[in-house]
Structure formats: C-alpha cells, structure tokens
Amino acid sequence: MPLFEAVRLALGMIRAQKLKSFFSLLGAFVGVMFLIAVVSIVNGMDRYMKEDFAGKLFGVNTFSVVYRPRVQIGDMSLEERRALRRRPRLKEDDYHAVQAMMGERALVAIESADRVSAYYDGRRSRNVEVRGVSESYFRIRNVEIAQGRPFSAQEVQRGANVVVIGADLQQRFFAGVDPVGRTIRIADDDFRVIGVAKSQGKVFGESLDKFAIAPYTSQMKKYVNPHKVVDAIIVKTDDLPSMRAAMIDVEGLMRTRHHLRPGESNNFHLETADDVLDFWGKISRVLFLALPMLVGISLVVGGIVIMNIMLMAVAERTREI
Template sequence: MLFFESIRLALNTIRAQKLKSFFTLLGVCIGVMFLIAVVSIVEGMGRYMEQDLIGKLIGVNSFELRHRPNINMGDVDPSVWESYRRRPRLYHDDVAPVVDALPAGTRWAYVSDNSLPVSSRYSSGPRNAQISAVDGDFFAIRKFVIAEGRDFTPQELAMGTPVVIVGPDIVKRLFPGLSAIGRELKMGGLPYTVVGVLETQGSAFGLSFDNQVFAPWQSPVHRLLNRVPSIVDAVIIQVPTASQMTEAQERVRQVMRTRHKLRPGQPDNFSLQTSESALAFWNKLKRYLVLAGVALPAIGLVVGAIVIMNIMLVAVAERTREIGIRKALGARRVDIMSQFLIEAATLSTVGAAVGIALGVGLAKVIAAISPLPATVAPWSIVVGVALGAGVGIISGVYPASRASMLDPIAALRQE
C-alpha cells in the first residue's frame, strides 16, 4: 500500500510541477527516445535485409557458385581482395559438369551481368541499366514474377534468340506511355524484342531493382558483359529443401576442385555463397549499429540520472519535516527509503514512457521521409521501461538513503 501511495505521490508531484518535471525528465526521455528510434531502425533494416534484400539477391534454399563473393559489404582485408583477384573465373564450360553433379530435383541457372547503356527509338539517348544474360530457371529461383508478356521459351534460351524481359523502370524510361511488349530496344547496337515485363521489386537504400534487362545467355548480349565472352559470373543452385544444401554444395565443391586441379589441402579458389554468408556480414554490421544506438542514449540517461538525483535531493530537503513526521509515526528506515526510491523510479519511468512514445514517432517519421525502414521491436520497449525504472532507482538511492538516515528529532524541528 505504501507502494501505490508512493506512486500516487510522485504522479501528483509531476502534475503539480509540470515545468520542473519536464526538465527533470528530459534527459531520460531523450535517452529512451533515441534508444527506441535507433533500435527500431536497426531492427527494420535487419528485417529488410533478412527477408527481402538477401532473399531477392540470392533466393531461398539456394547458393551461388562464383569465383568470389559478390556481396561484400564489410571490411574485407586487402590481402583477401588480392587473393580474390588472382582466382580463376568461371567459364561456360564449367556449367554442364556442375549441373550434372547435382542431386535430382535441383533447380539451376547461370547468369552474367553488367551495367550497360540501353536505348530505344521511343526515348531520347541511351540509359544505363543492369543487363543480365541468363539461362535455366533464373526467374523461378529468384521468385521474379512476370507481370506482362511471358517467360523465355526453352527454344529461345537454347538458340539465343534476341528477346528480353525488362523491369518496370525500363518500360517507363525507354517506352514512355507505351506498352513495351513486342517493341524493340537496343544493346550493343543490336535490336532485342521485349517479350515480358517483370513485377516491380521495389528498391533498397535508394537502389532500384526494377532497372534491369534480362536476355537469354546464348544471345549476343553475353559478349558485352565480360572481357572474355565465355565467362559466367554465377551459377545459381536451388535445392528443394534446406537439408539438401550441404550435400549439393559439397558436390559442386568437388567438381570445381577437380576442374581447377586443386590438391588436397589447397584452399578453394571459388566461392559458394549462401544467404547465410551474406547475412553474416549484416549481423556484424548490426552489432556496431546497436552498440552505437545504445552508447548515444546512454549519455542522455546518465544526464537524466544526475538531474533526477538532484531533484530528489531537493525533494528530501524540502520534505525533511514530512520525513520526521513519518518517522515519528512509526516509519522504519526501509519505509522512507522505499518511498523515495519508488518516487524516483516513477518519475523516471514516466520520462521513459514519454521517450518511448517519441522514439516510436521518430522512427516512423524517419521511415516515412527516408529510405530507411523501421520496425519497433517489442523488446526495445521493455528495455526502455526497465531503463527508466532502473535509472530512477539508481539515481534515487543516494537521496533516499539520506532521507532514511535523518534523525527524526532534527527533522521534526525543521521549518
């Protein structure tokens, strides 16, 4: 009952002294606000990375055979880069043996890509777009949906017919106001007929996934993509279930080691890139971001704690007589102590609650006006409330113990 009374007393104080309370709680409020905002944005980015971006780049239950990993957002050692640079490339001849070694039911595709100018007679000047030459079940593995038109036919893929499937941005830029299906665009001076338009994939960090052109690998475009035309950038392999990942990877590894004539003990000179290996980097980055997201609000919380401690010291001084009365009526030290601790914790928790509301708002605002996504993590709210109460209790310990040690006679004599 003393507990609820103390909480009520603290809330009354806040109500009675709005301005003072505002400044008292500012530190905790700002600290918690930034904590929630930063954590929400990191969390949102994480969810985006895990569910959308990596999945879009690599695909579910799939891995990519590359001469070196293409998702290297982290700090890769220069010596590692050097070894990557010396690795042999993958060639079109490698594809068949690799594919033959895969377990039954496995889907595969291969791709080479580069950024090249594309033009059409319906718009002025060439535009740079991401050009990919593909073969196999590329669209199925990547879960690209064709919104308009059709997929490549097996004949087109086998013959290298000059046909393309384009992203919506290409339609907007090269065929403004027109249907792209059946119309021609030009790459490397050669005409290609548009047979399909992809559904929009959206963008991440301001980078569009819709500015893409896909053509059969066998079509002339593959000559434009790499210095040596027979170079294949990646072989994409998708197994039916996650449990088959290891076996499929091991088979591909053995084929490639044989083809590259590696002796036992020599390291692989190619990469098998999974979504996990790409995520590993993200998880590393996330740790730094969360650390920064915690360190900055911590400053606010420390300042908040000092302010609350001072305010509580003032409260103890102002209410010395009250403490004397309570002691005379039978309050023990622990009663006085807990009264002031609860009061400090209540004050601080109210600050934290306001901070949580502002932090959620801030995260939403940032998500709305910038490409950064934001997801409010429930645990960050729990942490925010706990931090509020914790800061209050820590900053209340000294004032509360001073109050509890007061001599009742001296306290009663105070005016």
C-alpha cells in the first residue's frame, strides 16, 4: 500500500473512531508525560540542592564549628543523643582563638541565633530570626545590603545597638518609607536600623528574609544564648584546598582547647555544605531507585488503556466478519 494511501486511511479511521483515538492517545500521553515529569522533578531538585540551597545556607568554601551537628543523617540511639547533649558549648574565647590562628588566611565570624518578636509603631512581627554576629558575617554569608550599610568592627567592639533587617521586616514595618535611622524594638530592647539586606528569596517555601542581624556584643546577646556562649564559629577561605587545610588546623586547635587526648572522639563538629548534600544524596538515591517502578506503573496503566481499546476494535471487526 502506498504511503499516502496508508496515511489517508489512518486519518479516516481517526475521524471515524474519535473516542477510541482519544483514549489511545491519552494512554500514551499519560505514560510518556509521567516519565518526563518525574525525571524533571528529581533532576531539578538535585540541581536546586547542590547549586542553590546549600550555597545559601552554608556558602562556598565555608565551614562552621558547632558543638553538635545541625543536620542529622539517619537514626540516633538514645545514648548518642545523650552524648550530644553533654558536649560543651562553644565560647567567645574559642572564636578569638580561631580568629587569631587563621589571621589573614580566612574570614572568621561568630553566629548565634534565636527567634523573638519585633515591634515598630504599634505593629508586631512574630517569630523573627535574630542573629548576633561579628562584622565579617556579611562577607562570609554573602549578605548584600540594599539600603544603608552593615555594622563595623568598631560598633561590634563597643556593643552598639544597631541592626540590619531583612526584606520581610522592611515590608512589614516600613512599606514606602526609608527605614535607615529609625528605631525598632526587638524583644525588650531598642535597636537603630542602619541597613536593609537584599532579598534572599525562599527555600522550600520558607522565607529567608525575616531576620534582624546585630553585633553579638549588643543587647542581642541576651536573646540568642547564655553569656559568652555562641552557636557557631564560621570560617571562609579563598578556595577548596585552603578550606580543607583550615579545617585540619581548626580541628587541632579545638581538640587542644577541649583537652581531648589522642584517640578520643571530637566533642564538637565541623559542618560544611557536604553534610546537607550527603543527606540529600541518600534521599535522591531512593528516588532514583523508585523511579523505574513509578514509571513502570504509569506505562502499565497507559498500556492497559490501549489494550482495551484494541480489544474493542477487534471485537467489532469480528462481528463484522
């Protein structure tokens, strides 16, 4: 049969059997589109985690010294949880020691955080993340300033009650008004706004812009941690090899400061973006293992639809014959 005649006959059958043709196309469409959708979603999440999420939360060539891991991978026994709770907290003296050892090799900053309410002109914003940090924090975390300026080393030294707010607080308190120079109340203390950070967007639907950053020596210290205690010491180097070398040096310093003997496990943790990426790697491996099964189900469903349509067509032809 000539090709043109075959195409004409096929188009004629499609016009004559519109419903059957529709369901045949639907079955194939469901199977193929489900395959494309699942692969696209998993690949998109993988790229997002590696290029965006980890970079925003941890930074490039950056690691943090924390007293226990903030990202838990896998189940932990009750004894392991108790051991983590018994670990000593990091102190400001640890930060100064790390800073002195790193010198010009790296940027070093303190970070402590909690959540409180903020107030301005009779308005209230609940659950604001307040951070007590040192002046290098903005460069390490790549916090860009949209208005005003970050605070200086001198303001940290004298414990000035100055604050850089996120875009969410600006919209809540100062919509259409320049916030720089105005005073907001954070918990029970007044802080002068000196800057507004550029919007950082959202991660998994959670805003990254509902925060207030102040010097760790200011009155913010009352709300983030006990006296002289810090959540994390953040270190940023120029490149990955320098970061690896700095991690070895900082680990040795912290072991000495914590009086750990050779062979004893660390009672602190060096945290990098790799911790999050390792956690995501385990999830993505499960997804990729489940992918063939999910796609297989969709193709089976599509095949059943097409099979039933073909069965109906054969039954009709049998009666005609």
